[in-house]
Amino acid sequence: MTERPAFYRFPNGEKAPLPFAPEEYETRLAGLRRSMAEAGVEAALLTSMHNVAYYSGFLYCAFGRPYGLVVTPDTAVTIAAGIDGGQPWRRCHGDALTYTDWARGNFWRAVRHVAGTGRRLGIEGDHLALAARAELDVHLAPASVTDIAPAAMRQRIAKSPAEIALIREGAAVADVGGHAIRDAIREGAREIDVAMAGRDAMEAEIARRFPQAEYRDTWVWFQSGINTDGAHNPVTARRLRRGDILSLNTFPMISGYYTALERTLFLGEPDTESLRTWEANVAAHEYGISLLRPGITCAEVAQRINAFLEERGLLQYRSFGYGHSFGILSHYYGREAGLELREDIDTVLEPGMVISMEPMLTIPEGQPGAGGYREHDILIVTEDAPENITGFPYGPEHNVID
Missing domain, CATH: 3.40.350.10 (Creatinase/prolidase N-terminal domain)
Structure with missing residues (x-):
């Protein structure tokens, strides 16, 4: 034998x-x-x-x-x-x-x-x-x-120039998926149909940019109405209705490297309270980006955004931390927990780190403005102001779908 x-x-x-x-x-x-x-x-x-x-x-x-x-x-x-x-x-x-x-x-x-x-x-x-x-x-x-x-x-956590170059490509692919999703949004469409449009566009774009790579794991979470209340809620067959709050989330995967784009949208004009909450979350997002400079700790960033939201009576609606590192990770592997914008993380930001800014407010169902509001950009920490490598626009002036 x-x-x-x-x-x-x-x-x-x-x-x-x-x-x-x-x-x-x-x-x-x-x-x-x-x-x-x-x-x-x-x-x-x-x-x-x-x-x-x-x-x-x-x-x-x-x-x-x-x-x-x-x-x-x-x-x-x-x-x-x-x-x-x-x-x-x-x-x-x-x-x-x-x-x-x-x-x-x-x-x-x-x-x-x-x-x-x-x-x-x-x-x-x-x-x-x-x-x-x-x-x-x-x-x-x-x-x-x-x-x-x-x-x-x-x-x-300390990204090399080669890693940053790959992450830039991923951020650009995420934008491609975002535009495909926006174009697919219409009353009566199912979440799954809109999500597939974004995923297919990103898969094709990754193959165009990286013809010798392996292709796997790129995904989209597109949420509507009550399904927007959690950042990681899966896609369903719910049909979009006029007046819905929407959450666009694209996640291209390139050779194990994850990037992301997340945006709040509305199908039709938002009501007054929804608009107020959305604009407040956008303001927190922009304020948070301005804080991402060398020398500040993750905890300090979280505490300052907490104070910003508390002044506006919205802190109790905060859902999770304000951002995280990027690199080899996805929804089922990898995590650089030492670089997350939370109160219990004392890591000091340094040039070359790559981190998201993604505040989220969740207003419970039954209250005015109910839904989950989230914006997400990817930032490279530099010696001076952070470099934002996400290009898809955010806010009410860009993301109200007629």
Whole structure:
């Protein structure tokens, strides 16, 4: 009987173009290795989609299987499942090992082959599940385990020029989707129909701008009426009615990098109280953008916008924090929680950070002006005023649909 390996190399075909040049990935790995050395870590096992993609370029599809990237002072090896064929090797920076399904624990045998046993190991404490941690202990018997997720997050927060260039492209694609949505809005249309128009326009635009990329995960949340009360409410088949408040949300995904455009609109003229709330939220949005300068903390930004809304009697309708970082993330992976505009985040803004400004007010159903009001722009923090890379217009003068 043929012996079945636990893992093997499968360099099938030629290496595919990655989102960034090899030098970009080497710079990222060098930063991670510095953090490892400072923490006394001999080998790191990264298991999250965002960190595997950030350091290797490969964005995996788990489907119930484990994936990883093992980083040592000298190597960086992607560990992927056999179901993916040669794609992990083609679309990763450096080398890859493929593990097989022929015996339980083969993922961990592949990890052990690279990381060794009895080492001082780094893991992602916010991602490695309890069951996986038990397997790690059995197969790797680490001398110690250190959480390196916070250090990796701090590194991802500081965007490189190449990342900023990709994020600019994403913001422009989001605008394309926004215009397609606006053109599709009409009385009687379903939310799903309007959403598909925006998504299709963005998919085509991404393929035009990035002809050698992979295409997946671009989406739209288009909400109407009561469905606007939450920022992440899914699309429904509700039909648009004259007088509806609308929420346009486009999310193009380019090689794991998420960008967003979010706008309040009305189908027909808004009533007096709706207009007052909308204009107040726009004013908070513009005030918030003016605060995004080096030296201010995320908490200070949140507190100042809180005061702005409290003066107008609207703070009790605030829905969530006022913005977040951009990078490798989507609605199901990745988060740079250290760069969110909330009262409990003390991170100081620095040039090169990329962050949104997105105040939202939700007026409950049954009250005058009911609905969710939200504007969202993407800002690059510079030495001086922030650079707004979102182009789609906002406010009542632009987004009342006749």
